[in-house]
Amino acid sequence: MTKKIVVTGIGATSPLGGDARSTWEALLAGESGARTLEAEWVAKYEIPIEFAATAKVPAREVLPRHEAKRLDPSSQFALIAGREAFADAGLTVGDIPAERLLVDWATGIGGVWTLLDAWDTLREKGPRRVMPLTVPMLMPNGPGAAIGMDIQARAGVRTVVSACASSTEAIADAYEHLQQGLADVVVAGGSEAAIHPLPVASFAAMQALSKRNDDPSHASRPYDVSRDGFVLGEGAAALVLETEEHALARGARIYAELIGGGVTADAHHITAPDPEGTGAARAIRAALEQAGVAVEDVTHINAHATSTPVGDIAEFTALKSVFGDYLASIPVSATKASTGHLLGGAGAIEAMFTVLALSEGTLPPTINLNEQDPAIHLDVVTEPRPFEASGKVAISTSFGFGGHNAVVAFRGI
Structure with a gap:
């Protein structure tokens, strides 16, 4: 028998805002998250694209320093969005039996900042200066693992890596996992932090990015006759999903029903x-x-x-x-x-x-x-x-x- 799957929590950090509500309100207000990059590497490496949609609120301003320094930016964003969604669903750690709580997360690239910064360190300073946590920080499953450990999810932490379809696929997977009875509650979503010189240079080389350096806020223009490429963004978003029966039993607010995926x-x-x-x-x-x-x-x-x-x-x-x-x-x-x-x-x-x-x-x-x-x-x-x-x-x-x-x-x- 098919179960009804509902959305009971949302969370986000994005180029438009540091949480789900501010992101949504900025979207409705017609704002753009694209802005000129102030990073020194743009000029240092002569990157041809000088703008991107950077996070409105830097993750390191949100997370305690002791947490942030152990996480790649993609995991930092994930943790912020995941925590917000979990709290928005009216949940705290321990409310759901750990063996009935699952994470379906996604990333397209993973810990690219950690990987490339570590390579620079190795090349310039030698192996003794490479951080011991480099590998767990750069792993694509790192963002999902960060959420899973934070909320004590022991039914599984699964990671989809399917480029720009990744987090939609993760949500579709969450639907299946709830239908299969593998969990009562799933935190599903995705994160990315790839505004780094190498990915930007690579996307620029394949002519995928807009070239409107002089007008970032008007650069992304889907369906317009003058569109010339996308604007690279960063951030994360999370949904808390559960069966309707479970949500009603605990008196949860329901945003909408997830009815299928392909x-x-x-x-x-x-x-x-x-x-x-x-x-x-x-x-x-x-x-x-x-x-x-x-x-x-x-x-x-x-x-x-x-x-x-x-x-x-x-x-x-x-x-x-x-x-x-x-x-x-x-x-x-x-x-x-x-x-x-x-x-x-x-x-x-x-x-x-x-x-x-x-x-x-x-x-x-x-x-x-x-x-x-x-x-x-x-x-x-x-x-x-x-x-x-x-x-x-x-x-x-x-x-x-x-x-x-x-x-x-x-x-x-």
Whole structure:
């Protein structure tokens, strides 16, 4: 028998705010998290891209020094978001039996700061100066492990590494784990901290990043005719998920219902999406099938929409193949215009936005859309738009290098 899975807690730290509420309010206000980088390495290495969507509140200003120094920034962000979500769900450590508490976390790159800083230390100062905790700090499973130890989750701590689809896939996994009875409560989400000279230089070399150094706040412009690439972001977001029966038994507030997920692969190209959107379309259909809903039931889409010339078209093609003419009537939000692209954390923060849209009855805007690409026929939300969310279905889509596709579906309460 299929169980109802509900969202009872949210947490985030992002380029828009240091917590979930401030992030959401800044999104609705049409703010941009993109800003000029002040780091010395931009000039030192002659990095061609001089801006990014850095965290609004640095993690080291939130965490005690003794915690922060033992964690890579990707784990610092994870711990902040995970703690907020757990508390927002009305939970404290010990409320849930440890063997019934699970973490499904995700990252696209992992501890890149730790890895590359340690390499610099080894090269310049020798092996005796390399920190003993270097390996656990750089491990991709480090962020999830940090949360798991913090909340004493012993049903498992699982990590998805599927590029920019990672945290959406982790949420889809959490749905399955709750259905299978592996846990009563799951903390699911993702984090990323890759605003480092090497990833920035690499993304720039592949022509993936916007080049608008003189206008960072208007650089990410999904669906616009002048879009020229994404803006690299950082941060984390977390959802607390549990069965409805468990949530009601403990008197928890419920934001929305998680009704399904779909995960597929393109097997097409390591970086380029399938131009026909075949794999992405299968992921959308899989999510709707698991949710038991028809395409006509979907009333909102939070799109992956990275602001790349090829990616936005490929996603539109996938959406069109699934929804047909009905697509024109579905409001679409492309929130990376505000947050930048959090890579492995993107799906989690966009799932959170989807949940809040359903919970509060407001669709978030897509900023910087001055002239919509005539090849992309979508009803793009450009101002906060009220809508009747009760019982309505919304989906959030994520796609990543390696041909990864992941989609999750939610229903309003």
